[in-house]
Each structure stands twice: as structure tokens, then as C-alpha cells.
Amino acid sequence: MSDFAIGLCGIGAMFVLMILRMPVGMAMLAVGYFGTVILNGTRSANALLLTETFSSASNYSLTVIPLFVLMGNIASAAGFSSRLYEAAFAWVGWLRGGLASASIVGCAAFSAVSGSSVATAVTIGRVALPEMKRFGYSDALSTGAVAAGGTLGFLIPPSTGFVIYAILTEESIGQLFMAGILPGLLLTAFFMGAIAFVTLRNPGAGPRGEFVPFEERFKALLRAMPLLLVIVVSIGGIYLGIFTPVEAAGVGAGMVALMAGISGNMNREQAVKAVSDTVRTTAMLYLIIIGASVLNPFLALTELPATLGETMTAAGFGPYGLLFLIVLAYLALGMFMDGLAMLVVTIPIFFPIVTAAGFDPIWFGVIAVIVIEMGMITPPVGLNVFVVKSVAEDVSMGTIFRGVLPFWFAMAACLLVIVVFPQIALLIPQAMFR
Template identity: 55%
Template sequence: MTETGAGILGMIVLVGLLALRMPVGLSLLAVGFGGISVLNGMPAGTATMASTAQALSANYLLVIVPLFVLMGNIASVSGMSRSLFDAAFAWIGGLRGGMASAAVVGCAGFSAVSGSSVATALTMGRVALPEMDRVGYSPRLATGAVAAGGTLGILIPPSAGFVIYALLTEASIGRLFMAGIVPGLLLTLLFVATISLNVRLNPEIAPRALAIPWSERWRTLGGALPLVFVVCVSIGGIYLGVFTPTEAAGVGAFLITVIAFAMGRLTLRTFGPALLDSVRTTAAVFLIAIGASVLGPFLALTHLPSDLLNLLVEAGFGPYTTLLLILACYILLGTFLEAFSMLVITVPVFLPIVAGYGFDLVWFGVLIVVVVEMGLITPPVGLNVFVVKTVAERTPMSEIFIGVMPFWVAMVVGLALLVAFPQLSLFLPDSMFR
């Protein structure tokens, strides 16, 4: 078997293992270790796996993962996520469909401390879905808004998706975080516009708007200020160059813990489970990162990425045609693979192609995270849809998938804008590093 043939076989085996629901990290390790052992011998495979595990576990930059995960968990158990939703509803609840829009805005705000789409959808779903059900929102609109809003968790910094992409490409985590802010806000606005359009076309799916007094608006805003303060300090510190991303994660985790204890919203009894959940999530992310780092050398040995690049060049495809083909490939993969799986399988393959055409890797990272987000609400996998289903137990899965489709179209519009206008992604990181 040729080296390229070994690479193709390895990818087929990897997809098969994932289809059998084998953990992503273990699937990557098995294929990477097995492939290197077949091509270069067992000692080479063992050495690669051992050295990679040690190097990643000792990587100072990866401290960012447990710290930002801890921030999100504390915000959830302390009730700060509820305060965020209440504030969003108080300010935009006067619009028709305002509670659904508030859920999206709440997801965007919670994304700025969680870095996880699943955590964002689950947390905001528990807060917003019962309220929308109580006042008479259409289950399609309610669940669709929360599932779509949850996807912002891996785009708005701090983003676990950007951390994985940075590990795979050696791009700057700080630049990636800054590049995700404007696209995240753009998608938030598109989601809110989608809700407004749906309600205008079909007023029966949402109750009449409520008149919310200004005193209530200011009161709820005061309740959300602690979380907003933590986000501004940590993310703003990165932009101003006061903190590195890792230092910002430490500052943010410290501040939110102290504030939650000081406000009486966090106790030792609730702090323990938040720590334990953070450890579990961190272990899962590290296993995926180690597996991806073992798979990378295997793909390099097979020359699969360079062969694919040569094939595209010989086919006469231009840079942007190739880019659109890559994005279309991600959208297709999103129908049966979850987010991290897509990143770690495809980025090592597509990166040499994108770099060869001279595209900015930070901009490409934003595009990839957006299309990976689309996979989170794309049937039949749609991980966020399954997460929302655990909260909205009485809503059929088919209804939730129908509900997310308008938001999926909105993401296509957002992706098109980001492709057409790269500065939407690059303005903040370019101004940050001048």
C-alpha cells in the first residue's frame, strides 16, 4: 500500500470509529499511533505518542482551557446566567418575540465566559425555555433560538474551538479570540433579525410584547453587571495588551469566583461540583488535543495534504473556488460529525492548501469555526439540538430541527459576509497588534 493509500485508509477508519461513538480523543490516538507504527514501526509510534502527551500536558498556553471552563461553570451555578437573561429580556423584551431575542443575547453574553456551545445551550435553555413555554411561545421558535444561540459558544471568545485550532495551526490564540468578537456579534444580530422576521410573518408564534418600566430595566442591568465586568476585564485586557490570553483566563476565573462568593451566590457546597465538572471537561479537551497531535505526524508521513493540494492545483481551481469547496465540505461533514471531530480531522489536511494560496490563517480559522457551528444545528447529528431536547422534553426532535432552520440560513448569510469582507474578522486583531 502506498503512503497516500495508508492516509486515506486511516481517515476511513477514523470516521468509522467516530460513527461507532468511540470517544474522539481515543479515536484520534488509535489512528495516529496505528498509522505511524505501520509506516515507521512501533517504536516511532510509541515515541510520538509519549512525547506528544508530555509536551501538551506541560504546555503553559493550555492553562487557558480549565480556567475559562471554570469561569463558565461558576457563572452557571451561581445564577449569573439567569441575571444575564433577565437583563437582556428587560431591555429588548418590549419587542415582539423579545424573550426569544433575549435568549439569543443571553447566549452571546454567557459565551463570553464559557467557551462551550453545549454549556451555553444547556445553561440558557434551562433558564429561558420554561419562561417562553409559560407565556405561550411556539416550541419551534423557542427551541430554535436557544439551539442557534448556543452555537455562539465556540465563536465568541473565550472559545474552545479557537484553542484547538490554534494548537493545530500554531496561530496566535490572542488574535483568534479578537477575530471572533465581531463575527460573534454579527451572528447575534442576524439571529435576532431572524426572530423578528419570523414573528412579523407569523405573529401567532410569539405573544404580544410587554411594556417594561425603566426602573425594572436598570434593576436587572445592575444584576448582570458583575458578569459583564468580568468579561470586560478579561477580554478587554487581552485587546489592550495588559494580559496574555492565559493570564486573562486566570484573572477572569479569580474575579468571578471572588465576586460570586462575596455576593453569596457561591458556596463551598456548589463550588465543589463546579470544580469537578471543570476537571472532566478539561480532561476531555486535552485528550482530543493529544490525539490530534498524534494524528498530525501520521498525515504528514502519508503526504495526503500535499497530494490533495496538487490535485486541486492540477484541476485548475482558483483560490476562492477552492475555499468555497472546503467550506462546502465542512457543511457536509457537519451532518454527521460533531465540532471537535471536524476540526481535528480536517484542519491538518486543509491547512497546507489554505496556506499555499496565501489566505490569512486567522481569517480562515473564523470561517471554519462558523461552519463548524452550523454543524451543531444541522440534522441528523446537530449536537445542540439534542442538548436542547434534554430541557424541552415535550417538544419532538423534528420540531426543534424545523425551528433551527431559519437560523441555519442566517448563519449562511453571516458566513457569506465574512468571506466577502475579511476585515470583519481581522479589524480587531490587526488593530491590536499594530
């Protein structure tokens, strides 16, 4: 059997292990280790396992993950996230479909302290869904808005997707964070446009909320100001070159913890839960990164990425034809794979093809993250749909998937705009490092 055939068998085995419910990181690690045993022997495989595990776990840049995750968990436990939704509700809740738009804005704001789509969907969903039910919103629109809004946690910095992409491609985490800002705001606007479209066709799906006087609006904004200040300090500090991403994460986590302590909004039990949730999430992400670090050298030995790249290039599709094929592959994988799993499995294969085609690696990182976001609300897996289902237990899966459909098309439209106008993603990073 050729090395290339062994590589294909390894990828197939990895998918089988995932279907059998093996954790993604362990599936990649097992395939990478035993594949290397077959190709280079046990001694080489053992050395690879030891060195890659140590180098991944001791990577200073990865410190950004537990710090930003901790920041989001503390903000949620202390109730700061609900203040973001209340402020958004005060400003846009009186519009038709306004509560759904407030959910989108709340998700966008919380994404800037969370970095996780699941955490964003759960946190805002718990606050927003009961309010939308109280005002008579359709189950499809309310759950669809929360599920789609949650995906912003994977795009708006600090994004765990960008951190892992940066580690896999050796690109700058800071530049990727900055690249996600304008696309994140654009996608937020597209989501709100989707809500306007749905409520225009069916006004009963999203009736207007109560009108809030301007004085109360500013009071709500003032209550949310401490967390907004954390967002401005951490993200603005990266842009101005005051902080590295790791330092910004540390400053942000410290500020949120200090505010929670001073306000008294978080008791000891909540603090312990926030820390334990952070440890679990971090362990899961580190296992995925370690698994990818062991899998990638095996794939390199089989020359699978290089061979696939040469085959796609020789097919004569052109740069944008190759990009279209890659997007289609992501959409197909998104039907049954977790977003992070897609990222770590595909980037080692697609990244050389993309760079050889002349595309900017920072720009492609944004494209990859948006397409993976689309997978988070695509059936039959649609991770964010299952997350929202856990919050809205009385709503059927079919209703939620029907509700996310307008938002899926909004994401596709946003993706097309960023492909046609790449400067939307590149403007801030280029200005930052000019």
C-alpha cells in the same frame, strides 16, 4: 500499499471507530499510533506517543481551557448567567419575539465567559425556555433560538474552538479571540433578524412580553453588571495587551469565584460540581488535542494533506473555488461529526491549502468556526439540538430542527458577508497588533 493509501485507510478507520462510539480523541490516537507502527515501526510510534502526549499536556497555552471553562461553570452555578438573561429580557422582551431575542443576547453574553456552545445552550435554555412557554411562544421558535444562540459559545471569545485552532496551526490565541468579536456580534444581529422574520410571518409564534419600565431595566442591567465587568476586564485586557489569554482566563476565573464567594450564591456542593465538571470537560478536550497531536505526524508521513492540496489546486478552481469546496466539506461532515472532532481532523489537511491560496489564517479560523457552528444545528447529529432536547423533553426533534432552519440560513448569510468583507474579522486583530 502506498503511503497515501495507508493514510486514506487510516482516515476511514477513524470514522468507523467514531461511528462505533469510540471517543474522538481515542479514535485519532489509535489511528495515529498504529498507522505510525505500520509506516515506521513500533519504536518510532512509541516515541511519538510519549513525546506528543507530554508536549500537549504540558503546553502552557492550553491552560486557558480549564480556566475559562471553570469561569463559565462557576458563573452558571452561582446564578450569574440568569441575570444576563433577565437583563436582556428587560430590554428587548417587550418586542414581538422579544423573549427569543433575549435568549440570543443572553447566549451571546454568557458565551463571553463560557467558551462552550453546549454549556451556553444548556444554561440559557434552562432559564429561557420556561419563560417562552409561559408567554405562548411556539416550540419551534423557542427551542430553535436557544439551539442557535448556543453556537455563539464556539465563536465569541473565549472560544475553545479558537484555542484548539491556534494550537493546531501555531497562530496567536489572542488574535483569534479578537477576530471572533465582530463576527460574533454580527451573527447575534443576524439571529435577531431571523426572529424578526419568523414573527413577521407568524406573529403568534413570538408574542410580545410584558413592558418593563426603564427604571427596572437599569436595575436588571445593574444586577448583571458584575459578570459584564468580568467580560470587559478579561477580553479588554487581552486587547490592550495587559494580559495574555492565559492570564486573562486566570483573572476572569478568579473574579467570578470571588464574586460567587462574596455573594453567597454558591454552596459547597455547587462549587464541587463546578470543579468536577471543569475537570471532565478539560480531560475530554486534552484527550482530543493529544489524539490530534499523534494523528497529524502519521498523516504527514503518508503525505495525505500535501497530495490532497496539490490535487485541489491543480483542479483549477481558484482560491474562492477551493474555499467553497472546503465549506461544502465542512457542511457535509457537520451532518454526522462533533464540531471539535471536525476541527482537529480537518485543519491539518485544509490549513496548508488555505494558506497556499493566499488567505489570511486568522480570517480562515473565523470562517472554519462559523461553518462548524452550522454543523452544530444541522441534522442528523446537530449536537446543540440534542442538548436543547434534553432541556425541552416534551418537544420533538423534528420541531427543534424545523425551528433552527431560519437560524441556519442566518448563519449562511453571515458567513457570506465575512467572506466578502474579511475586514470584519481582521479589523480588531490588526488594530491590536499595529
